[in-house]
Each structure stands twice: as C-alpha cells, then as structure tokens.
Amino acid sequence: xxxxxxxxxxxxxxxxxxxxxxxxxxxxxxxxxxxxxxxxxxxxxxxxxxxxxxxxxxxxxxxxxxxxxxxxxxxxxxxxxxxxxxxxxxxxxxxxxxxxxxxxxxxxxxxxxxxxxxxxx
Amino acid sequence: xxxxxxxxxxxxxxxxxxxxxxxxxxxxxxxxxxxxxxxxxxxxxxxxxxxxxxxxxxxxxxxxxxxxxxxxxxxxxxxxxxxxxxxxxxxxxxxxxxxxxxxxxxxxxxxxxxxxxxxxxxxxxxxxxxxxxxxxxxxxxxxxxxx
Numbered sequence: 001x002x003x004x005x006x007x008x009x010x011x012x013x014x015x016x017x018x019x020x021x022x023x024x025x026x027x028x029x030x031x032x033x034x035x036x037x038x039x040x041x042x043x044x045x046x047x048x049x050x051x052x053x054x055x056x057x058x059x060x061x062x063x064x065x066x067x068x069x070x071x072x073x074x075x076x077x078x079x080x081x082x083x084x085x086x087x088x089x090x091x092x093x094x095x096x097x098x099x100x101x102x103x104x105x106x107x108x109x110x111x112x113x114x115x116x117x118x119x120x121x
Numbered sequence: 122x123x124x125x126x127x128x129x130x131x132x133x134x135x136x137x138x139x140x141x142x143x144x145x146x147x148x149x150x151x152x153x154x155x156x157x158x159x160x161x162x163x164x165x166x167x168x169x170x171x172x173x174x175x176x177x178x179x180x181x182x183x184x185x186x187x188x189x190x191x192x193x194x195x196x197x198x199x200x201x202x203x204x205x206x207x208x209x210x211x212x213x214x215x216x217x218x219x220x221x222x223x224x225x226x227x228x229x230x231x232x233x234x235x236x237x238x239x240x241x242x243x244x245x246x247x248x249x250x251x252x253x254x255x256x257x258x259x260x261x262x263x264x265x266x267x268x
Contacts (some may be wrong), residue, residue, distance in 0.1 A: 008158075063168055066145075067152030072215040072227055075145055075208045079234045082205065082241070100244040107237030111230040118226030 001069070001119055008065040009077055012058055016081045017088050019054035022047045024093065076115040083108050126194075133191045134203045140184035141207035142214055147177035149219070198246030205238045 001009075026047035032038045042048045066074045083105045089095040151174040152158070155167035168174055191200055208231055215221040 064158035072212040104240030111233030115230035
C-alpha cells in the first residue's frame with residue numbers, strides 16, 4: 001500500500017470513529033429531553049454537527065480510498081473501524097469488554113492485518 | 122421461530138446485504154470515474170458528475186429503511202453480524218464486475234474477519250436483551266460498524 005492509501009485509510013477510521021462517538025454523545029445527552037425539543041436541543045449543541053461534518057468528510061475520503069485499492073481489499077481493510085469504535089466506546093463510554101468481544105476484535109484485527117500485509121491491489 | 126418470521130429475516134437480511142453491496146460498488150464506480158483523487162473542489166465535482174454517487178445515495182436510503190424495519194424485530198447481535206457480512210458479497214461482486222483477483226490473503230482475511238464478527242454478534246446478543254437499542258450504530262458508510 002502506498003503512503004497515500006495508508007493515510008486515507010487512517011483518516012477514514014479516524015473520521016468514522018469521531019462521527020460515531022459524536023452521534024453517541026449527541027443522542028445520549030440526558031439533558032436533551034424528548035420529541036421535537038430533543039432534536040432542537042441536539043441541533044443547538046456542537047456534537048451532532050461534528051458528527052455530520054465527520055461523516056461528510058469520511059464519505060469523500062472513502063471514495064478516494066476505494067479508487068486507489070481493489071474494492072474487495074478496501075472493504076476488508078475498512079473492517080478495522082468496528083474494532084477502533086469498540087475500543088473508543090470502551091474508553092469514553094465505559095462499555096463492557098467481555099472475553100467474547102475481545103476475541104471478536106482480535107479476529108477482525110488479524111483478518112485486516114492478513115489482507116493489509118499481503119498488500120497487492 | 123415461526124416459518125413466517127424465518128422468511129421475514131431471510132428476505133430482509135438478504136435485501137440489507139444487497140443494498141450494502143450496491144452502495145460499495147457504486148462508491149467504487151464513482152471513485153474510478155473521478156480518478157485520480159485530489160484534495161480539491163474539481164475532484165468533488167467529478168465525483169458528483171456521474172450517476173454512480175446518486176445510486177449510492179439511493180442504496181444508502183434503502184439500506185437505512187431496511188435496517189430500521191429489521192431492527193424492530195431482529196435481535197441486535199445477528200443483525201449486527203449480517204450488516205458486516207457485506208465484505209463477502211462485495212468481494213464476490215468485485216471478482217465478477219472488476220475482475221479483481223481472489224487472492225489467498227483476501228480469502229483468509231475475509232474468513233478471519235467474519236469469524237470475528239460472529240463472535241461480536243454473540244457478544245452483542247448476550248449484552249442486550251432482544252429489541253434493546255443498539256450500542257453501535259451502523260458506520261457512516263455501512264462498512265463497519267460501519268459499516
């Protein structure tokens with residue numbers, strides 16, 4: 001993989017993680033209330049907008065990334081997002097890491113490593 | 122599980138994976154048409170200058186409504202797993218449409234990732250009662266998480 005491909009891959013996972021966590025922060029704010037008021041509250045706070053911006057940027061980064069690698073390779077490498085988001089969720093939202101979850105995360109990471117290290121594309 | 126419910130899941134999840142696959146294939150086509158990628162406005166104009174990006178958006182909307190319909194009934198664990206199984210379908214479609222090589226590393230990688238996703242699915246099933254809200258929303262691009 002070229003440095004540009006690696007950079008786009010890292011940028012994609014970063015933006016996806018920031019986006020997910022921002023939406024989680026927006027949706028999970030207990031002060032938000034219910035119904036329309038909840039949406040108004042969320043719109044008045046930065047989190048939802050950080051999420052939207054991250055996703056727009058991610059969308060473009062992902063297209064650029066896919067145009068440089070084989071699609072089959074790209075989607076496999078993109079699976080790392082699952083792992084990074086779970087780790088971030090653990091750190092920021094204290095989500096539980098059970099043995100089964102850790103096993104799953106390790107397997108996904110191993111699979112991504114196999115594809116990434118083989119390079120090609 | 123009744124026969125009708127099994128059929129509902131089978132059809133629903135198949136549609137979901139197909140929408141996910143359509144989105145990724147469209148992204149690839151859009152990227153190829155706009156090639157080479159550049160960090161400027163001209164590249165973005167090229168991306169939006171071909172129908173593929175709009176097909177991706179349609180696929181994304183279809184994906185969203187299928188996902189929401191399924192989540193009303195399906196337990197989150199299996200639902201989570203199925204949304205990430207697109208890696209396999211995308212790989213097969215890529216071999217067919219883009220003549221990409223099905224290398225040993227890709228097959229091994231895909232099998233390992235799917236095994237991991239199945240573990241995560243079981244972990245999710247245990248962590249949440251049926252019908253509970255998902256911890257991880259789908260990724261922006263349906264890839265991971267996100268997928």
